[in-house]
Amino acid sequence: MQIEVLLTGIGGQGVQLCAKALAMAATADGRQAMLSARYGGEMRGGQTEASVVVADTGLRSLPILPSAGSAYVMHHQYWPPVRARLRSGAPVVLNTTVIGPPEDLDGASEFLTVGIPATAMAAEAGAPMAAGFVLLGAYASLTSVASIDSIVAAMTELVPAYRREHIQANEAAIRAGAAAIEAGAADLWVMAGR
Amino acid sequence: MTAALLQGSRAIADSAIAAGCRFFAGYPMLPFTDLLEAMSAKMPEVGGTCINADSEIEAVNMALGAGAAGARAATGSCGQGIALMQEAIAEAALNEVPMVVFNMARGQQDYWQATRGGGWGDYRTLTLAPKDVAEAVVHTQLLFHLADTYRAPVCLYGDYLVAHTHMSVDVAPIDFGPLPDKSWALDGTAGGTGHARQIWTWAMGRDDAPGPGPDVHWRRLAQKFATMGEAEARHESYRCGDAEWVVVSFGTAGPFIDYVVEELRADGQRVGSFRPVTLWPFPEAALLEAAGRARGVLVYEVNAGQMIDDVRLALRGQVPATFIGGVSIDSSGMRQGDLLTVAAIRSRVLDAIGVGAGERR
Structure with missing residues (x-):
């Protein structure tokens, strides 16, 4: 069984870091993962996209995904190429602080959209830069692709030595995102098994 | 050992070190740069040497020297830098010095470079082209084994997708079987071992120990590459x-x-x-x-x-x-x-x- 997620946003939102944390967490949970990143010019504000594929056994996936079964949307600017590859009914978590209500996202009715005010929640928690982790916590809780504790552990490993002071706030952001929605409401392992 | 999520470049570096590679030299050039960085991070942990050379030509000749001294040595670049390395790769083939060359290419435009080479003489470079990170881990170790088996420079043809994709992999040493000894390796002594600083003397040997001559040398090399051609073709x-x-x-x-x-x-x-x-x-x-x-x-x-x-x-x-x-x-x-x-x-x-x-x- 295999689950794909496309992550999109603009440079500076932490999309690449969150994608890596998700893939590391899934690996730590005993699953297999593939992470492919694509970002233009590596600059703040530019297109940033990543894909993560998680399999319970025998991962067999392309590094450039022809289609995907879920999405994580921090910003709507580069959403169209993600939408084009998403399968109908796919769970999509989106950052409503930036994007607006889920129905504002082009093609929202084709998917199972779940809005989270990630940027606002991160600011409330005193960590405005951790919005990506709020949305990651929500995505993981919604879909059960990786456990929240493993995501926290992966984030802790990924934060460089000179940024250790942010670990606590990042963890709070992940857990706040996870707590904001019903756990397993769109469990992709269960959905894939149907 | 359990699987870890590793970037392809890091997985290749770990695999090379698991294979016993203890010398690596290169000059940064994307998408090869990540492999050089991974090697520079990991080599000191095992007592190995990784050098950021001043150019690709310097890097490949350092690897040639380390290989001539018997080390498991490697270098790499992307196709543009491998182009500069061609002379040394041909010399390694001629001198029968084993080493591994990693081409983390910018695409698929280096097929002729990999399979025909740009140096002089009758030589070939065995080249493995992995389909993904997991296969690159196996190929890396296999290449060090084949280089030592045949005393020849060998290549890995990777690319951005191999270098940059992260996968859950378990890098452990792979046993490919016994290898010939390296009694030919240079020892740098002045004590008359005959292995001070020259492997190949155009097969003419010395006054007190005449060699078979260049004709015999080249015939033997041609036979070796023919044998490799027969024995080492792999496909899926x-x-x-x-x-x-x-x-x-x-x-x-x-x-x-x-x-x-x-x-x-x-x-x-x-x-x-x-x-x-x-x-x-x-x-x-x-x-x-x-x-x-x-x-x-x-x-x-x-x-x-x-x-x-x-x-x-x-x-x-x-x-x-x-x-x-x-x-x-x-x-x-x-x-x-x-x-x-x-x-x-x-x-x-x-x-x-x-x-x-x-x-x-």
Whole structure:
């Protein structure tokens, strides 16, 4: 069984870091993962996209995904190429602080959209830069692709030595995102098994 | 040991170190830079040496020197830097110095460079082209083994997708069996061991120990490369048994072709996929076996058409080969462009086998 997620946003939102944390967490949970990143010019504000594929056994996936079964949307600017590859009914978590209500996202009715005010929640928690982790916590809780504790552990490993002071706030952001929605409401392992 | 999520470059570095590589030199150039960085981070932990050289020419000659002294040594670059290294690679072949050269290429345009080489003399460079990170981990260790088995420089043909994709992998030493000793290695002594500082004397030897001469030397090398050509060809094929059409691709393109084959099979098209795992030696007999009864062979490579030469040589005119690849570079210049997508490949395959737009799903 295999689950794909496309992550999109603009440079500076932490999309690449969150994608890596998700893939590391899934690996730590005993699953297999593939992470492919694509970002233009590596600059703040530019297109940033990543894909993560998680399999319970025998991962067999392309590094450039022809289609995907879920999405994580921090910003709507580069959403169209993600939408084009998403399968109908796919769970999509989106950052409503930036994007607006889920129905504002082009093609929202084709998917199972779940809005989270990630940027606002991160600011409330005193960590405005951790919005990506709020949305990651929500995505993981919604879909059960990786456990929240493993995501926290992966984030802790990924934060460089000179940024250790942010670990606590990042963890709070992940857990706040996870707590904001019903756990397993769109469990992709269960959905894939149907 | 449990699996860890590793970037391809880091996985290759770990695998090289697991194989006993203790000397690495290179000059930064994307997408090779990540391998150099990974080596520089990991080598000190095992007492090895990683040098950021002043140029690719310096790097490859350092690796040549380390290899001549008996170390498991490696270097690398992308195709542009490998171009500068050609003289030293040819010298390594001539002097029978084992070393591994990692080409983390910017695409698939280095096939001729890898399989023909640009140095002088009758030599070949055994080249493995992994399809993904997991295979690159195995290939890395296999290359060090083959380099020592044959006393020859060998290459890995990787690319951005191998260098940059992260996968859960478990890097552990792989035992490929016994190897010949390295009694030929230089020891740098002045004590009359005969191995002070020169491996090859044009096979003329010394006054007190005449050698067989250059003619014998070159004949022996030619025989060695012929033996490698016979023994080391590797391939992977998928659903070729009853295929009317066989698509040939190499490296990271392989899994894309397999994916398209699976899709088209579901639509009732009898297509198969064949991938040379070794670019040299090209698995000629295996391709003829896989595609000899097909209506046609389609060659997909992201370049202007290079591997198709080897495909045609292998098919000996028995089956027609059609080129369905092309040049395609993404805007960064570091990787293949949009031709390396399932949709583009599927469309080219269908065009080539004559399935009209109206008959497509």
